[in-house]
Amino acid sequence: xxxxxxxxxxxxxxxxxxxxxxxxxxxxxxxxxxxxxxxxxxxxxxxxxxxxxxxxxxxxxxxxxxxxxxxxxxxxxxxxxxxxxxxxxxxxxxxxxxxxxxxxxxxxxxxxxxxxxxxxxxxxxxxxxxxxxxxxxxxxxxxxxxxxxxxxxxxxxxxxxxxxxxxxxxxxxxxxxxxxxxxxxxxxxxxxxxxxxxxxxxxxxxxxxxxxxxxxxxxxxxxxxxxxxxxxxxxxxxxxxxxxxxxxxxxxxxxxxxxxxxxxxxxxxxxxxxxxxxxxxxxxxxxxxxxxxxxxxxxxxxxxxxxxxxxxxxxxxxxxxxxxxxxxxxxxxxxxxxxxxxxxxxxxxxxxxxxxxxxxxxxxxxxxxxxxxxxxxxxxxxxxxxxxxxxxxxxxxxxxxxxxxxxxxxxxxxxxxxxxxxxxxxxxxxxxxxxxxxxxxxxxxxxxxxxxxxxxxx
Numbered sequence: 001x002x003x004x005x006x007x008x009x010x011x012x013x014x015x016x017x018x019x020x021x022x023x024x025x026x027x028x029x030x031x032x033x034x035x036x037x038x039x040x041x042x043x044x045x046x047x048x049x050x051x052x053x054x055x056x057x058x059x060x061x062x063x064x065x066x067x068x069x070x071x072x073x074x075x076x077x078x079x080x081x082x083x084x085x086x087x088x089x090x091x092x093x094x095x096x097x098x099x100x101x102x103x104x105x106x107x108x109x110x111x112x113x114x115x116x117x118x119x120x121x122x123x124x125x126x127x128x129x130x131x132x133x134x135x136x137x138x139x140x141x142x143x144x145x146x147x148x149x150x151x152x153x154x155x156x157x158x159x160x161x162x163x164x165x166x167x168x169x170x171x172x173x174x175x176x177x178x179x180x181x182x183x184x185x186x187x188x189x190x191x192x193x194x195x196x197x198x199x200x201x202x203x204x205x206x207x208x209x210x211x212x213x214x215x216x217x218x219x220x221x222x223x224x225x226x227x228x229x230x231x232x233x234x235x236x237x238x239x240x241x242x243x244x245x246x247x248x249x250x251x252x253x254x255x256x257x258x259x260x261x262x263x264x265x266x267x268x269x270x271x272x273x274x275x276x277x278x279x280x281x282x283x284x285x286x287x288x289x290x291x292x293x294x295x296x297x298x299x300x301x302x303x304x305x306x307x308x309x310x311x312x313x314x315x316x317x318x319x320x321x322x323x324x325x326x327x328x329x330x331x332x333x334x335x336x337x338x339x340x341x342x343x344x345x346x347x348x349x350x351x352x353x354x355x356x357x358x359x360x361x362x363x364x365x366x367x368x369x370x371x372x373x374x375x376x377x378x379x380x381x382x383x384x385x386x387x388x389x390x391x392x393x394x395x396x397x398x399x400x401x402x403x404x405x406x407x408x409x410x411x412x413x414x415x416x417x418x419x420x421x422x423x424x425x426x427x428x429x430x431x432x433x434x435x436x437x438x439x440x441x442x443x444x445x446x447x448x449x450x451x452x453x454x455x456x457x458x
Contacts, residue, residue, distance in 0.1 A: 034443035057089030072263035093249030126247035149188030280326030295357030337401035352396025362389030366408035
């Protein structure tokens with residue numbers, strides 16, 4: 001006669017196999033819905049081609065807020081609302097001018113440049129000065145005031161092409177964009193030019209935000225295309241007295257009112273436990289913001305739409321959040337976390353999509369060891385869909401303010417090789433996004449959200 005202990009063990013095995021079979025079937029249905037009837041691509045087309053650039057404080061940002069509210073209401077989510085937030089309002093003004101003046105080798109030459117976000121302008125007379133090139137903070141420090149004062153500093157450290165993870169390559173170069181203006185101003189520089197954040201040689205510049213340090217003069221800052229950075233470096237090596245003219249009309253206006261846009265499906269069993277999935281609605285002003293981060297926004301909405309279309313009733317409350325002002329302030333993410341704390345909300349997980357609409361590779365994982373291992377235990381369910389990379393930690397900028405509240409943070413991880421060809425550029429447009437890749441990404445996000453909803457992360 002079979003022992004009671006053996007019966008219990010067999011029951012547990014059967015229960016586990018049934019749960020795995022149910023999960024496999026559910027994940028298959030998620031992908032079927034996304035790939036056969038997905039609407040993320042159509043949403044992105046409208047956001048990019050009918051609304052376009054969405055820099056915080058702009059009319060485009062305001063239109064995107066209203067559009068995303070209407071879309072989530074039309075899908076019949078249980079609740080949709082706007083969360084007010086004041087955001088920075090920086091405007092580029094007339095197109096910038098960057099020009100090499102009377103070089104020995106090439107005479108005068110226009111350069112492909114764009115103001116860095118948040119930069120001060122030059123005034124109508126522009127800035128004309130000698131150039132000095134540096135590739136590291138040590139080089140700048142060695143030059144000191146004697147070598148920098150009254151000059152334009154040209155930061156020309158490239159992204160490392162040898163790194164396989166392009167976000168790591170970006171991280172090794174972006175500090176010169178973020179901090180270069182203030183570091184150069186410490187030594188009396190009158191302006192800075194920063195090599196664009198791309199590993200490829202391109203004709204167009206990449207913008208992005210800078211940070212002015214307190215109590216240091218604010219000087220104008222331009223990004224220059226990687227191809228023209230190489231050209232400028234060569235001209236400077238032949239002519240140490242090379243002069244450069246920069247003219248910028250940008251300015252920072254008073255903070256403007258805006259909103260995070262939030263939609264949710266309310267949990268049927270644990271409604272007070274919240275799972276967030278989101279992207280940032282704002283974008284830079286040079287392109288349509290397709291990969292950064294229109295893709296993440298429509299994928300997040302699509303996660304909830306997929307569940308709704310399948311008739312899936314989540315156990316926990318699942319929220320899609322369109323964060324405002326990730327690019328030049330993070331005000332939306334900060335306000336969302338502040339409101340969650342004030343309302344004593346319990347967030348059990350947060351996922352961000354802000355790495356473009358490319359082929360799924362996996363997920364970045366929470367720092368918490370238990371949550372990390374639980375997600376990795378689901379790898380056999382997810383790997384058949386190309387989700388094999390579970391090696392990296394991290395969430396995303398918008399959800400990072402939730403970290404002090406103990407919320408496990410994770411990110412959707414697509415292939416990174418092409419992202420920095422479009423990031424913050426005039427090329428970040430709808431026609432660079434592949435429909436199937438975008439839909440696969442939305443399904444990949446929904447699959448992990450489903451597993452967290454079913455089993456939690458503890």
